[in-house]
Amino acid sequence: xxxxxxxxxxxxxxxxxxxxxxxxxxxxxxxxxxxxxxxxxxxxxxxxxxxxxxxxxxxxxxxxxxxxxxxxxxxxxxxxxxxxxxxxxxxxxxxxxxxxxxxxxxxxxxxxxxxxxxxxxxxxxxxxxxxxxxxxxxxxxxxxxxxxxxxxxxxxxxxxxxxxxxxxxxxxxxxxxxxxxxxxxxxxxxxxxxxxxxxxxxxxxxxxxxxxxxxxxxxxxxxxxxxxxxxxxxxxxxxxxxxxxxxxxxxxxxxxxxxxxxxxxxxxxxxxxxxxxxxxxxxxxxxxxxxxxxxxxxxxxxxxxxxxxxxxxxxxxxxxxxxxxxxxxxxxxxxxxxxxxx
Amino acid sequence: xxxxxxxxxxxxxxxxxxxxxxxxxxxxxxxxxxxxxxxxxxxxxxxxxxxxxxxxxxxxxxxxxxxxxxxxxxxxxxxxxxxxxxxxxxxxxxxxxxxxxxxxxxxxxxxxxxxxxxxxxxxxxxxxxxxxxxxxxxxxxxxxxxxxxxxxxxxxxxxxxxxxxxxxxxxxxxxxxxxxxxxxxxxxxxxxxxxxxxxxxxxxxxxxxxxxxxxxxxxxxxxxxxxxxxxxxxxxxxxxxxxxxxxxxxxxxxxxxxxxxx
Numbered sequence: 001x002x003x004x005x006x007x008x009x010x011x012x013x014x015x016x017x018x019x020x021x022x023x024x025x026x027x028x029x030x031x032x033x034x035x036x037x038x039x040x041x042x043x044x045x046x047x048x049x050x051x052x053x054x055x056x057x058x059x060x061x062x063x064x065x066x067x068x069x070x071x072x073x074x075x076x077x078x079x080x081x082x083x084x085x086x087x088x089x090x091x092x093x094x095x096x097x098x099x100x101x102x103x104x105x106x107x108x109x110x111x112x113x114x115x116x117x118x119x120x121x122x123x124x125x126x127x128x129x130x131x132x133x134x135x136x137x138x139x140x141x142x143x144x145x146x147x148x149x150x151x152x153x154x155x156x157x158x159x160x161x162x163x164x165x166x167x168x169x170x171x172x173x174x175x176x177x178x179x180x181x182x183x184x185x186x187x188x189x190x191x192x193x194x195x196x197x198x199x200x201x202x203x204x205x206x207x208x209x210x211x212x213x214x215x216x217x218x219x220x221x222x223x224x225x226x227x228x229x230x231x232x233x234x235x236x237x238x239x240x241x242x243x244x245x246x247x248x249x250x251x252x253x254x255x256x257x258x259x260x261x262x263x264x265x266x267x268x269x270x271x272x273x274x275x276x277x278x279x280x281x282x283x284x285x286x287x288x289x290x291x292x293x294x295x296x297x298x299x300x301x302x303x304x305x306x307x308x309x310x311x312x313x314x315x316x317x318x319x320x321x322x323x324x325x326x327x328x329x330x331x332x333x334x335x336x337x338x339x340x341x342x
Numbered sequence: 343x344x345x346x347x348x349x350x351x352x353x354x355x356x357x358x359x360x361x362x363x364x365x366x367x368x369x370x371x372x373x374x375x376x377x378x379x380x381x382x383x384x385x386x387x388x389x390x391x392x393x394x395x396x397x398x399x400x401x402x403x404x405x406x407x408x409x410x411x412x413x414x415x416x417x418x419x420x421x422x423x424x425x426x427x428x429x430x431x432x433x434x435x436x437x438x439x440x441x442x443x444x445x446x447x448x449x450x451x452x453x454x455x456x457x458x459x460x461x462x463x464x465x466x467x468x469x470x471x472x473x474x475x476x477x478x479x480x481x482x483x484x485x486x487x488x489x490x491x492x493x494x495x496x497x498x499x500x501x502x503x504x505x506x507x508x509x510x511x512x513x514x515x516x517x518x519x520x521x522x523x524x525x526x527x528x529x530x531x532x533x534x535x536x537x538x539x540x541x542x543x544x545x546x547x548x549x550x551x552x553x554x555x556x557x558x559x560x561x562x563x564x565x566x567x568x569x570x571x572x573x574x575x576x577x578x579x580x581x582x583x584x585x586x587x588x589x590x591x592x593x594x595x596x597x598x599x600x601x602x603x604x
Contacts, residue, residue, distance in 0.1 A: 007412060011419065011535045014375070019529050050532035063532045 005072065005252075013072040019049070020080035026301040032083040033168035033304060038138065043084050047115020052089045055193075056097055061110030066259035067193055070094075071200035071251055078204025078312075081304045083169040085118040087312075088135025091197050092119025095143045095150055095190030099183035104152050108141050117141060120155060121194060122315070124178035134315055136173035137162040143190075146178040150187035153180025167311035169304055189262065192269035195316050196254040199269075199276035203247045205309045206276075206283035210240040212302060213287035227290070236286050243279035250275050267329045274322035277313030284309045343492070343514075345387045346401045346452055347422060348445060348459035348471070349380040351413035355464065366567040367435065368465055374409060376416040379460025381527035386490060386520050387458050388421040388528070395492040399423040401452060405433060405444055415538040419530035424542040426452065432548045435560030438466070442474025444558050447551040449479060456497070457517040461486060472519035482512050485519040 005013065023042050032039060046052065055070040056062020063069075070090055077086055093112045096105060096119075111117035122133030123145035136142055142158055144151040159176040183190075214237050217228030227233045254268035284306040288295045295302045313319070327333040353359060354373040362369045384402070391397035402417035402425040404410050414425035428448050436444060449457060457479075462469045469485070476483030488507075489500035492514075501508045502521055512518075530538075548558060556562050580597070584590045598604045 007415065008535050008538075011416065011530070011538075012532065015529050015535065045529075048531065049529055054532060063536075065532065065536070069532070 005068070009068055009072055012069050013076060015049070016051075016073045016076035017079065019046075020076050020082050024080040024082040024084075026304075029081050029083060029169060029304055030301065036164075036168055036171070038084055038171070043086070043118075044115060046084065046086060050113075051086060052093065052115050053109075053113025054090065056093050056109050056113045060097065060105050060113065062093070062097075062113040067094075067196055067255040068252065068259065070197060071255040074197055074200040075204035075207070075248075075251070078201035078308070079208045081169050081205065081208070081308050085135045085138060085171075087170070087197070087201060088121060088139055089115075089117075089119040091121050091134065091194045092139075092141060092143045094193040094197060095121060095187065096152065096183070098190030098193060099150050099185035099187040100152065101184050104181065104183060108152070112141070119143070120173075121145075122173075122175065123147075124175060128177060130174040130176070132163055132165065132172040132311065132315060133160065133175060134312075135171050136160055136175070137171045142175075142180070143183075144175070144178050144180050145187065145191060150183045150190060151178060151180030152183050165311050166307040169308055170311070172311070189265065191316070192265045193258050195269040195273040195322075196251060196258060196265075198312060198315055199247070199251045199272040200255070202276040202280035202309060202313055203244065203251050205305050205312070206240070206244045206247060206280040209280075209284040209287040209302065209305045209309075210237065210244055212305075213237060213240065213290040217290055233290055236290060240283045240286050243275075243282050247272075247276040247279040267326060270322045270325040270329065273316060274319050274326060277309075277322070278319040280309035280313055343390075343395060343397045343455045344399055344401065344452065345390065345397055345456045345458060346403050346449055346454035347380065347383045347387055347417065348457065348475070349384070349402050349404045349413055349417045350377040350463050350465075351375070351404065351406050351410040352377045352463055352465040359465065361570055363570070365435075366570060370465075374412070376413040377460060377463050377465075379462050379464060379522055380417070381420060381460070382520050382522050382524055383458040383460050384417055384420045384422060385525045385527040386518075387456075389525060390456075390490070390492050391421075393492070401426060401454070403445065403448055403452070404428065405436075405441060405448070407434075411543065414543060416530070418541045418543075419534040419538040420528065421534075422541075424544070427543060427545045428548070428551065429545060430548040430553075432555055433553075433558050435563065436558050437563035437565045438468045438470050439474055439565065440558045440563045442471050443478055444548070444551075444553050445471070446475045446478030447553045448546065449475065451546075451551050455514045456492075457481070457515070459517070459519050461519050461521050469519075472517050476517035479515075479517065481515050481517050483517040483519070484510060484512060486521045487518050488521045488523045490518065490520070490524070 050063045051073055053062030054065050055067055058064035089112050096108055112119050117140040120133050120136035120139035120142040123131045126147045139155045142153050142155050160173040163172045163174050165172050217233050218226050220227045250272040254272040257264040257268040294300050351374050354375045357372040360369050387400045400422045402414055402422040405428040418425055459472050473483050484499055486502040487499045488502050491498045495514050497512050499510050582593050
């Protein structure tokens with residue numbers, strides 16, 4: 001059994017790493033975060049490379065690849081903390097692919113896959129409480145989880161309000177009430193795939209925070225020695241590696257399960273989301289400690305990854321809710337599936 | 343017109359390079375990638391083709407072990423129509439002269455109108471393979487080309503020199519080594535990545551292209567690495583404290599002037 005990525009998957013990952021490193025340098029991320037905007041030109045380039053439609057079927061205008069290919073791309077997007085509508089669009093496309101009617105698929109998937117339209121997703125609970133919708137204020141179409149499944153609505157038909165969260169690298173909004181046309185298919189499968197996609201991005205966020213911390217620990221000296229040579233720092237870095245690797249392993253497994261063994265996806269997705277959302281926060285918060293005072297400042301770049309991890313890690317519920325779902329699926333408790341958006 | 347792009351598999355930029363003390367060769371274990379300088383050559387070929395020149399095909403050519411196939415896949419994902427892999431145990435340990443000879447033998451078989459390559463490899467950094475290949479093929483050669491226009495069987499090239507820029511007209515066929523300022527290589531699309539393995543790849547042994555065994559490999563190389571030493575340590579620099587900016591600027595100007603840098 002081969003647990004490694006295929007040559008093509010590695011090439012997709014390498015290409016994404018190079019693209020994001022060149023196009024979303026920290027100063028670019030800072031510029032976009034400070035203006036709370038996206039660069040349409042850069043998203044156009046991503047669309048030309050086929051990224052929004054990676055996991056969309058060819059018949060729907062996509063690249064007909066799988067969730068593994070999308071996951072490795074989003075991992076690199078998270079590594080760069082790239083402000084772009086890729087997550088909202090690719091995420092919405094995942095749910096529409098899984099749950100949309102033929103008409104809904106025909107109307108939105110080709111446009112999302114080509115980059116002509118952008119997407120968003122979020123949820124409204126039965127008591128009317130809205131989660132943060134990822135990429136909503138700027139999107140053309142939104143997937144709305146409402147507890148009974150998922151609705152699909154042109155963004156212009158949603159009564160929404162832009163939310164200024166701590167994560168300035170991404171657009172968020174809340175909606176006043178669930179609205180849209182019901183998607184008749186398997187919304188749970190769509191949400192599970194979405195959970196894996198978010199987890200992949202969070203894995204990249206954690207990896208970058210760890211890389212930044214390790215590099216700093218090698219360079220920064222105290223008492224004539226790199227601070228990384230002190231156990232208090234090196235153990236912290238080793239724990240970060242553990243968290244990132246656990247996260248990545250669970251994400252890759254869940255991505256594979258989505259394509260090859262769908263019956264394992266609910267458990268795999270819940271495990272991936274539980275660990276990735278917690279690991280990204282643990283890693284970025286731990287990196288903050290390695291950097292000491294400077295890491296806490298607005299001028300230092302680490303804050304972008306720290307805040308992205310906090311907000312993105314709760315988009316589909318808290319780690320505890322995901323763990324409850326794992327327990328429920330394993331028959332170990334009566335917990336309901338992760339509920340913030342369901 | 344047929345364009346051949348010479349490409350090479352090199353250790354990934356993230357891999358720390360080290361010399362194997364026994365073989366005195368670069369340790370090539372670890373992650374490998376297509377030489378980033380060669381991506382500029384492929385992009386230049388694509389731009390010649392997309393610029394309207396009658397290009398029938400772009401062929402990526404490499405010499406290297408089995409693993410070099412991955413670099414060829416990357417090359418075709420970036421736009422080459424097919425690839426040629428020269429691989430043979432007899433070629434192992436070839437120096438620049440021997441490698442240039444071997445590549446020239448493959449190119450003789452391909453009969454290209456234009457040979458493009460990057461200015462250097464990211465590992466050996468010799469900057470010379472283009473000149474060696476051109477010498478064997480009896481073709482004109484230019485290095486550090488940063489602008490190139492193809493028309494009427496000729497190339498008009500701008501090349502970077504120590505003193506500025508040369509504009510040179512060269513008759514085809516020719517061997518052109520492009521500088522990394524010539525273009526920004528494109529990123530391979532998903533379709534191109536997924537289709538790379540389906541494009542034709544011809545594999546040749548040394549004998550298939552008429553390579554004489556005594557002119558390649560370690561024994562056929564004209565150079566030998568006798569000894570390796572770390573580079574001498576740099577002398578400590580001079581720190582000029584900025585107590586008075588006008589005075590500091592004067593000191594910097596004097597320092598630069600003494601060294602004929604301004």
